[in-house]
Amino acid sequence: MFDLELGPLGSASVFLAFGLAVYGAVAGIVGAARRDARLQTSARLAAVAGFILATAAVVVMQAALLTNDFSVTYVAGHSRIASPTWVKVVTMWAALEGSILLWSWLLTGYTALLAVTAPLSPLRPYAISIMQAVQVFFLGVLAFIANPFKVVPLPPLDGPGPNELLQNHWMMAVHPLLMYLGFVGLTVPFAYAMAALITRRPGTEWMAQTRRWTLTGWGFLSGAIVAGGWWSYEVLGWGGYWAWDPVENVSFMPWLTATAFIHSVQVQERRRMLKPWNVLLIVTTFSLSILGTFLTRSGVVSSVHAFGNGPVGPAFLVFFLLVTLTAFGLLALRWDDVRDRADLDSIVSREGSFLGVNILFVTLTAAVLLGTLFPLIVEAFTGDKVTVGAPFFDQTTLPLWLLVLALMGIGPLLPWRRAEQQRLARNLALLTGALVVSGALAWLLGVHKVYPALTVALAGYNLMSLYLLLSGALVPRLRLANRGALHVLRSYAVESRRRVGSMIVHFAVVIVAVGVAFSSGYRVDEQIRLDFGSSAEFSGYTLTAVDRFMERTPARISAGAVIEVTRGGRPVTTLRPRLNLFGEAGRTVPTPAVYYTATHDLYLNLNSSVGPDTTFVVLRVVKSPLVTWIWVGGAILLFGTAYSLGGGRRPATARAVAGEKPEGAPA
Amino acid sequence: MKKIVYALLGVAVLAVAGFLISKALQSSLVYFILPSEYARDTAAFEGKRVRLGGLVQAGSVRFDDAKLHLTFQITDHLKDYPVQYDGAPPDLFQENGGVVIEGRFHDGVFVGDNLLVKHSSDYHPPADGEPIDVDALKESLR
Numbered sequence: 001m002f003d004l005e006l007g008p009l010g011s012a013s014v015f016l017a018f019g020l021a022v023y024g025a026v027a028g029i030v031g032a033a034r035r036d037a038r039l040q041t042s043a044r045l046a047a048v049a050g051f052i053l054a055t056a057a058v059v060v061m062q063a064a065l066l067t068n069d070f071s072v073t074y075v076a077g078h079s080r081i082a083s084p085t086w087v088k089v090v091t092m093w094a095a096l097e098g099s100i101l102l103w104s105w106l107l108t109g110y111t112a113l114l115a116v117t118a119p120l121s122p123l124r125p126y127a128i129s130i131m132q133a134v135q136v137f138f139l140g141v142l143a144f145i146a147n148p149f150k151v152v153p154l155p156p157l158d159g160p161g162p163n164e165l166l167q168n169h170w171m172m173a174v175h176p177l178l179m180y181l182g183f184v185g186l187t188v189p190f191a192y193a194m195a196a197l198i199t200r201r202p203g204t205e206w207m208a209q210t211r212r213w214t215l216t217g218w219g220f221l222s223g224a225i226v227a228g229g230w231w232s233y234e235v236l237g238w239g240g241y242w243a244w245d246p247v248e249n250v251s252f253m254p255w256l257t258a259t260a261f262i263h264s265v266q267v268q269e270r271r272r273m274l275k276p277w278n279v280l281l282i283v284t285t286f287s288l289s290i291l292g293t294f295l296t297r298s299g300v301v302s303s304v305h306a307f308g309n310g311p312v313g314p315a316f317l318v319f320f321l322l323v324t325l326t327a328f329g330l331l332a333l334r335w336d337d338v339r340d341r342a343d344l345d346s347i348v349s350r351e352g353s354f355l356g357v358n359i360l361f362v363t364l365t366a367a368v369l370l371g372t373l374f375p376l377i378v379e380a381f382t383g384d385k386v387t388v389g390a391p392f393f394d395q396t397t398l399p400l401w402l403l404v405l406a407l408m409g410i411g412p413l414l415p416w417r418r419a420e421q422q423r424l425a426r427n428l429a430l431l432t433g434a435l436v437v438s439g440a441l442a443w444l445l446g447v448h449k450v451y452p453a454l455t456v457a458l459a460g461y462n463l464m465s466l467y468l469l470l471s472g473a474l475v476p477r478l479r480l481a482n483r484g485a486l487h488v489l490r491s492y493a494v495e496s497r498r499r500v501g502s503m504i505v506h507f508a509v510v511i512v513a514v515g516v517a518f519s520s521g522y523r524v525d526e527q528i529r530l531d532f533g534s535s536a537e538f539s540g541y542t543l544t545a546v547d548r549f550m551e552r553t554p555a556r557i558s559a560g561a562v563i564e565v566t567r568g569g570r571p572v573t574t575l576r577p578r579l580n581l582f583g584e585a586g587r588t589v590p591t592p593a594v595y596y597t598a599t600h601d602l603y604l605n606l607n608s609s610v611g612p613d614t615t616f617v618v619l620r621v622v623k624s625p626l627v628t629w630i631w632v633g634g635a636i637l638l639f640g641t642a643y644s645l646g647g648g649r650r651p652a653t654a655r656a657v658a659g660e661k662p663e664g665a666p667a
Numbered sequence: 668m669k670k671i672v673y674a675l676l677g678v679a680v681l682a683v684a685g686f687l688i689s690k691a692l693q694s695s696l697v698y699f700i701l702p703s704e705y706a707r708d709t710a711a712f713e714g715k716r717v718r719l720g721g722l723v724q725a726g727s728v729r730f731d732d733a734k735l736h737l738t739f740q741i742t743d744h745l746k747d748y749p750v751q752y753d754g755a756p757p758d759l760f761q762e763n764g765g766v767v768i769e770g771r772f773h774d775g776v777f778v779g780d781n782l783l784v785k786h787s788s789d790y791h792p793p794a795d796g797e798p799i800d801v802d803a804l805k806e807s808l809r
Contacts, residue, residue: 359680367688374692385699385809387718392695396688527754529735579758588758608755618735618755 007072010060010149014101017053017108018143020046021135028129032122040125044115047128050135051112054105061092061101061148070155074098074148080161080583082554087162090173094162096297096312097148099176104138106184110213111135114188123206126195127188134187137319146312164582164589167555171231178224179251183289185217186258190286193279197330202275202338207265212645218262219641221255226634237590237605239525239622241630244393249372250292253365257285260361267351270416276331276338277358283327288365290320300376346418353411360404367396398451405458405513408506409465413472427468434464455517462510466503473499501644508640511633519627527607530563531616539623541602542566548610548617549576557581558591559610561617565595565602577604577619600625697769701805703745705772718769719750719777720785720808725762730755741766741777743804750777759784765808785809 024046031039064072065088068081078095079088092098111131118124142148166172189210196206207214228251229241242248261281267274294300298313331338346352371388378386413427438460439453447453473496477488493500528536530545537543544564551558560578564571575593582589592605601624608618699718724747727740737752750768760766760782770779785808 363684370688370692374696378696385805387697387699388692389695389697389716392691395691395695527735529732529755590758607757609758616732 005071005151006060006064006067006069007149007151010057010064010072011143011147013053013057013060014139014143014147014149017050017057017104018136018139020050020053021108021132021139024050024132025129025136028125028132032125032129043125043132044128047108047111047115047132050132051108054108054139057101057149058092058105061098062089065089065091068158070157070159071152072148073150073152076152076156076159078162079159080555081158082583083161083167084555086170086173087167087555090166091162093176093180094166094172096310097142097146099180100138100142100146100312101148102176103180103184104135104142106180107131107135107138107187110184110188119209121205121209122199122201123192123195123209126198127191127206130191130194131187134191137315141312141315145315146310161583164580164587165235167582168580168589168591169231169235171227171234175224175227175231178220178227182217182219182221182224183254185213185220186254186282186285186289188213188217189261189282193282194327194330197279197334197338200334200337202279202334204265204269204272207268207278211265214258214262214265215641215645218255218258219638219645221251221258222641223634223638225251225255226631226637230631233627234592234594235589237592237620239523239592239603239605239620239624240520241627244371244390246372247296249368249393250288250295253292253368253372254285254288256361256365256368257281257288260358260365261285263354263361264358267354271342271351273340273342273344273351274355274358275340276335279327279331279338281358283324283331284365287320287324287327290316290323294320295372348414348419348424350411350414350416353407353414357404357407357411360400360407364397364400364404367400368393371396401513402451402454402458405455405462405510408509409458409462412469412502412506413465430468431461431464435461449521452517452521455513459510459514462506466507469503497646498644501640504640504643505637508633508637511629511636515626515629515633519624519630523622523624525620525622528619528621529616530561530619532561538621540567541572543604543619543621545617546574548614549578550610551578555582560591560606561610561619563593563604563619575602575604577606579606579609596628598628601627699767699805699809701743701745701801702741702748703743703801705748706746709772709775712772714771714773716769716771718767719748719772719779720765720767720805721747722804723760723762723764723766728756728762737782741768743801745801748772748775748777750779752779752782754782757782757784765804767808 024043027039027046028043030036031041031043061072061074063069064075065079066085068075068079070076070079074095074097078098079091083091093102111128114124114131115128118127161167189207192206192210196202228248232243232248233239233241258281261278264274264278264281268278294313294316297316300313344351344355347355371392374388375386378384409431410428413431414424435457439457441460442453442456447456473492474485474488477492478485481488481491524539526538528538528543530536530543532545532548535542535544542565544566545561546564547562549558549560549562558578558580560576563575563577565573565575573595575595577593578591579588580591581587588609590606592603594604595602601622603622603624605620605622606617607620608614608616610617697716697718698712699720700712702719702721705712705717705719719741721741721743724740724742727738729738730736732755735754737754737756739750740747741750752768752770765785767783767785768777768779769781770777772778
């Protein structure tokens with residue numbers, strides 16, 4: 001038997017992976033510049049080896065967590081013997097150093113995948129090298145600044161365990177993973193965009209080769225945001241899912257710019273326009289994900305004085321500045337190659353609407369960024385401590401969201417270049433009809449608040465738009481084919497995955513919008529005091545506090561109330577809102593209980609403590625209509641994204657690549 | 668010609684957006700203050716939404732559990748003001764403990780609607796005769 005020290009083993013893996021990243025970044029670029037195929041191949045092999053070593057580091061960390069090896073700093077600081085196994089596994093990304101390990105690992109994984117699967121092109125060696133340069137930063141932080149594998153000289157007998165809020169819900173196992181998969185996925189188009197600038201090939205080649213990566217990254221990021229919303233709904237106890245908290249905002253901004261990006265690349269694919277804009281968007285997306293990590297991890301959003309929270313935050317700030325300056329510098333250097341030569345024929349066209357939606361998403365990003373950074377600016381200049389409340393974000397973004405919905409309906413119906421008057425007039429009449437009818441219907445049914453009513457109107461308008469899109473595609477096919485409607489629909493759905501996928505995603509956006517508008521516009525929120533044995537009425541329900549309960553597992557102690565819910569005398573459900581206590585030193589975490597239905601949720605959270613001698617409980621009771629549809633819409637959105645990615649390579653992409661060659665290449 | 672029109676249109680949109688954003692910022696900026704900071708300029712904060720931080724004064728807590736009405740004095744050792752809050756005291760709410768409460772001042776009485784307990788482990792109340800470090804208190808509460 002030999003004694004295996006996990007700490008040094010993990011450190012060694014990280015250091016070796018770091019070394020390989022440095023080698024790969026340099027060898028790839030030198031190899032590409034000298035057209036040395038062997039050097040390029042060695043850089044690709046380094047990418048694969050780097051992934052194997054990063055995987056080794058992850059395995060070592062998991063082994064340390066699962067075997068309670070408290071001689072490893074990270075385990076000593078964030079794990080606990082009594083935690084269940086799944087909590088120990090996800091503890092790896094419950095704190096800073098571990099999250100960077102996860103991020104690095106996924107980054108090496110994507111780089112290795114790229115090195116193995118990316119088609120040979122002049123862009124590839126540079127793109128892989130840039131991915132490796134990003135690895136140099138992350139693995140460098142891991143190796144030199146925030147090494148989770150440092151050895152604790154005198155290991156403690158037990159650790160404090162991860163943050164209580166995180167171990168209180170299984171979603172914590174999913175949400176960060178999705179987030180990092182999204183961020184890392186969007187690093188690939190960034191790397192290719194940089195490669196395109198370096199090689200003076202700013203055509204559609206780089207985006208055609210990264211379309212799948214971009215959409216995958218965007219899908220993961222969307223999933224992460226929805227999952228994060230559901231996590232806060234299930235855990236934070238106020239019955240909401242989005243508070244415009246800085247931590248939420250910084251994950252939202254890259255999503256906004258990425259959404260703009262996946263729309264604007266289509267303009268370049270079809271019309272050879274917006275080249276610099278696309279590069280700008282993907283650079284912004286990538287650097288916003290780094291800036292976000294800096295803002296949340298350094299603690300500056302809560303206080304500028306928290307800057308001293310360790311060197312990881314400043315390292316991210318430096319990297320953010322480096323990325324931004326390098327990328328913009330490169331763009332400036334290559335301006336002559338990148339500059340647009342085509343011009344917009346008419347604003348009333350597909351490209352015009354894509355341009356409009358881009359402006360909207362960038363404005364949304366700017367508003368969120370301003371609201372997030374404003375407290376920092378105020379404190380830096382006046383010393384006053386301020387927060388920018390949710391009203392700011394609501395006031396600035398809600399009108400923009402409505403405009404997004406409006407463009408989402410009309411945009412896909414417009415043809416490229418220039419809309420034909422007659423067709424446009426007919427479509428517009430039908431869309432306006434749907435808008436007015438559904439808005440009036442909502443009003444008659446009692447929806448008298450402005451935003452929910454407008455959202456319903458725009459939802460009807462968008463459904464009409466989807467109907468027009470689908471019928472516009474299917475009716476000519478039906479005439480040509482001698483088959484049934486269902487068969488034609490199926491063959492269209494298989495042939496035009498990209499188009500159908502986008503329709504599914506847009507449909508999902510409508511559902512999410514309605515869910516958000518109603519759950520925030522018509523939520524009922526009350527505090528109710530209930531003596532044990534007595535009942536109270538709430539919004540059509542009768543709540544009866546039947547009993548209190550106490551549970552004990554090795555990992556936690558729970559105390560709560562048993563609340564029977566009836567409606568019109570009929571039993572509906574029994575809810576058990578509780579307070580969880582993880583470990584002796586921890587703080588109690590209120591854990592809400594939710595009754596989900598298709599029309600509304602009933603949400604109970606304990607607002608008072610429960611002990612052996614308590615005679616009453618105070619409940620926060622929230623009823624939010626249609627909130628479930630946000631999660632359903634999120635799932636549909638992911639399905640639509642996956643659908644458009646499925647199947648083989650699209651003819652449209654192949655066409656774009658083939659038609660690209662002459663343009664943008666050096667003469 | 669077309670370019671000029673687009674440019675003008677762009678500038679107009681930006682101007683409108685800028686105006687709306689600055690208006691929204693002004694109305695939703697929430698200051699974080701201590702009781703003594705309110706005392707220095709009561710008129711400036713009257714009726715405005717603020718986050719008030721401080722310690723719960725010992726012996727001042729009254730909770731009417733039938734009406735779910737909580738009152739206490741909030742202090743930073745320099746000044747103290749009565750706080751009214753509809754709701755049960757949250758878990759870990761205790762005398763001499765740090766709290767941050769969101770709401771508005773009306774004639775020297777703070778009416779709050781969101782009460783947060785801050786367990787400020789790095790702040791220790793001053794011993795007798797020791798000077799009061801208000802900045803440290805404020806920093807520990809955020």
